[in-house]
Amino acid sequence: MTVLGIDTSNQSMSLCLGENNKLIGSYFTATQKNHSTTLMPAIDFLFESNNKQPKDLEKIIVAEGPGSYTGLRIGVTTAKTLAWTLNLKLYSVSSLALIAASKKKFDGLIVPIINARRQNVYTGAYQWQDNQLISVIGDQHIFFESWLDQLAEVNQPIFFVGADLPEFISLINQRENKEMQYDESPLNNEINPASFLVLENLYSEIESVEKFTPRYLKKVEAEEKWLEKHVSNEDSNYVERV
Numbered sequence: 001m002t003v004l005g006i007d008t009s010n011q012s013m014s015l016c017l018g019e020n021n022k023l024i025g026s027y028f029t030a031t032q033k034n035h036s037t038t039l040m041p042a043i044d045f046l047f048e049s050n051n052k053q054p055k056d057l058e059k060i061i062v063a064e065g066p067g068s069y070t071g072l073r074i075g076v077t078t079a080k081t082l083a084w085t086l087n088l089k090l091y092s093v094s095s096l097a098l099i100a101a102s103k104k105k106f107d108g109l110i111v112p113i114i115n116a117r118r119q120n121v122y123t124g125a126y127q128w129q130d131n132q133l134i135s136v137i138g139d140q141h142i143f144f145e146s147w148l149d150q151l152a153e154v155n156q157p158i159f160f161v162g163a164d165l166p167e168f169i170s171l172i173n174q175r176e177n178k179e180m181q182y183d184e185s186p187l188n189n190e191i192n193p194a195s196f197l198v199l200e201n202l203y204s205e206i207e208s209v210e211k212f213t214p215r216y217l218k219k220v221e222a223e224e225k226w227l228e229k230h231v232s233n234e235d236s237n238y239v240e241r242v
Helices: 035-049 069-086 095-100 144-151 165-174 193-197 221-230 233-241
Strands: 002-007 013-019 022-029 057-063 089-093 109-117 120-129 132-143 158-161 180-182
Touching: 002 035, 002 069, 002 193, 013 035, 013 193, 022 035, 022 193, 035 069, 057 069, 069 089, 089 095, 095 109, 095 120, 095 132, 095 193, 109 132, 109 165, 120 144, 132 144, 144 165, 158 165, 165 180
Parallel strands: 002 057, 057 089, 109 158, 158 180
Antiparallel strands: 002 013, 013 022, 109 120, 120 132
16 A cells, blocks of 8 residues: 655645555655645655656545645645545644654653744644554644643653744743753654654544645634624634634
8 A cells, every 4th residue: 555645734844655554755855945836846756766656546644734824735735636636535634743753652741843923832742652642632722831831730751842842942941840851953853754654543534535624723814813803802702612
C-alpha cells in the first residue's frame, strides 16, 4: 500500500511516501515559500525520485489543521483534487498530532505548539500509550499563559514541541516549573515526515471529499472584525456557541 502524506499547515512543508507502513521517501523544507507554487513540484519530485507514479497510490493523508489559513487551504485543496482525480480514499489528521509524533516515546505529556499570534497558540496534549500516540487534551486555540496555567495542574512531565516554540520559551521559563521541558534546537522541533505513518489511530477517513474543509479552530481575522462591527454582544455569544 503506497501512501502520500501532505502537510502545509505552517511555514514548513512536509511530504512523505510510505509503503507497508515504512517510509520510502520524504520531502521537507522549512523555507518560507509560497506553498501554492512549490507543493505540486515537490510531489512530482517525490514520485520521480522514488520511482513511483500517482497511479501507485492507494490513499492520501492530509494535515487538516489547525495552522496557517492559506497553507491549510492549499494542502487540503491539493489532496482533495488528487483523491478525486485518482479515485482514492482521503484521510485527515491533526496538524498538532503530526508535530507531537516527532517527539519519540516521551514518558509524559507532549504539547505541540503552533503560533496563532497575539500570544495565542494552537495546541493540545498527546501521550504515547502502548506504542500509539493518544490525544489526551483536545486541540484548541488558547492564550498561551492561560494554557500554562492549565498545564501547571497536570501532575506529570510535560514536553513542548514545535517550530514556533522559541517565541514562547521565555514565558515557559518564567514559570520555573521543572516538569515543563523543551528542546531549543530548531532541528528537533520540526515535523518528521515519518509522523504520517505512525498515527493510524488518529486518522479520520473523509466521507465526502467534496465537502471536506480544514479545521481552523479559529475564525479568520476579517470574519472576527465583521462580527465585532455587525453583531450585538448577545448574538455574538450565540455565534460562538454554535
